[in-house]
Amino acid sequence: MRAAYQYRLRLTKKQAIEMDRWLEMLRFQYNYLLADRFRWYEENRCSINACPLVCHLPDLRDNPNYFSQKRTLPKLKKDRPWYADIHAHVLQDCVKRVALAFKKYLKGDFKGKKSGRPRFKGKGRYRSLTFPSLGKDPIKGSLLKLPKFGWVKMIYHRSIPEGFKIKTATITKKADGYYVTLSIQDDTVPQTIPVYEVSNPVGIDMGLKSFLIKSDASEVEIPQYYRKAQKRLKKIQKAVSRSKKGSANRKKAVVKLGKAHKKVADTRKDFHFKTAKNLLDNHDLVAHEKLNIKGLARTRMAKSLLDAGWGQFLSILSVKALNAGLLTVAVNPKNTSQNCSNCGKKVPKKLKDRIHSCPNCGYTADRDVNAAKNILNLAVGHPVSNKAV
Template sequence: MRTAYQYRLRLTKSQETEIERWLDMLRHQYNYLLADRFNWYEQNRCSINSCPLVCHLPELRDNPDYFSQKRTLPQLKKDRYWYKAIHANVLQDCVKRVDLAFKRFLKGDSNGRRSGKPRFKSKSRYKSLVFSAFSKKPIQGNKLNLPKFGWVKMVYHRPIPNGFKIKTATVTRKADGYYVTLSLQDDTVPEIIPIEQVSNPVGIDMGLKSFLIKSDGTEVPIPQYYRKAQKRLKKIQKTVSRSKKGSNNRKKAVRKLGKAHKKVADTRKDFHFKTAKWLLDDHDLIAHEKLNIKGLAKTKMAKSVLDAGWGQFLSILSNKAVRVAWPT
């Protein structure tokens, strides 16, 4: 079974500078590899049923894929020695991101849905890096050992369950600081835990007048955190719009706006966790309707649907339900 825990990092100024340097180098490498993909794609494509009689003949080379671009990393470290500071697995994850973005553009995902043309990353759009190789004891007290980066302090507010091993650690820059998301795995816990005897089951119906209604008639009022914060967010957004692009005042306003949006998101998530715990404390089995959330998010009710956060709540509910059923 696989799950994820997120912790806030307490980095020193030198560690923050180093993380920003790594993110900047990875962003440049991502853009370079993506440009290489676009260059091959533009020079080798033609219409499905015809090709022009006179056309440019590019230099013949194989289609760049994940493995061919990954083989360029050793030469990258020779040509640009400062890339040696970055762990090899972190660089390989950068190549994997390019490969995934380009495949979704050309072929689509497992359901055949294609995404738009990948964009080059600006400094504000490349905000995370992934570590995937760890020592036997990567956590000691409230410190985490990131490969080739060193020990970092974190707010270790909940311990990792026994038997779970860290598979990846994703360091992300957010509006109010840095966070690490640990992906944990324990092969002894099955993905689906059978329930032989179910007592006190309940069904829930999601809504917009009430957040949810239980089959026994109990209602949970909808908090509408975004609606309540909309006036304050609009005021900060106006400050951003009126500031000169590139100025320090605009950067401060953007940071303030990001923190305000994150506060709304965190408050909503806290409500979802508490509601999920309240349901699981009283019921052994919870059934919910199948919702077309993406479809509803494209209607006139989009703001209310996104403010309710049904998708996030149902994901939290299912994850917590599995954790409650873990064998002790």
């Protein structure tokens, strides 16, 4: 089992300057390696139906890949000695990032879905670096030892569980400072409970009126963190827009805006973690809709939908359930709002109709509660008795 623990770093002024220098050097190297791949791609590609009779191509060379670009690092350190200050594994991780970005652009991911053309990193746009391995016992109290960088202070607000080993450390620069994300691993895998052994399942229907409504008719209110912060964000954004580019006042306003947006994101994520924990503490199976969030984000509901953060919540819920040996089941949302959860007959209704009233069996319930029950029934494969509302 793998987990990620994030801690805030308290770097000294000298350490912060050095970390900024590392990130800038890695940014230059990332852009150079990416340009090298694009150069090879442009020089060697040729459409099958547009090949000229006389070719004026330069001498062809092998396609740069992860291993060939990694072999250039010793020469880089010889030509530019200041790159020797960076740990070798951190430089190799930079090469790996270029290889992954270019692979997704040309071939796609494991599902065949391609990403857009990789972009060069502008100043301040390379914000993280990864140590693929740490030394033995890298944590002593509230201090963390980073290879070739030294001991750094962190806010060690929760200890690493017994039996877990630290695999990697990723340093990330955010609006309010530096953070470290420790990837920890335990070889023991929790046994997931079978569907037929669940004793307290629940179905949830995600919404914008309420964040979610459970099949037992209880609901979780939607917090709308972004909408509540909009007025303040607009004021700070106006200060950024009105300040002169490159000025000190603009830099201060940009930092202030970044912190304000980060606060919204952090409070939303905290809400998602607490809601997921509450669900998993009380239920051993959580059934939800398999939502096309990217498609829904192109509708008029985009701002409210992204403010709710359904995708992040469902991702957190599935990971936490897997780590606890519990189940989350995603079902097809088709007709979950239209079908009667009591008799299964289709009862057409418009979006404005908030009460489900079945003319076939006489069952009456809130529209969202009925949908949550249908989701639960689809997940377990049979009707689950719940108290009628």
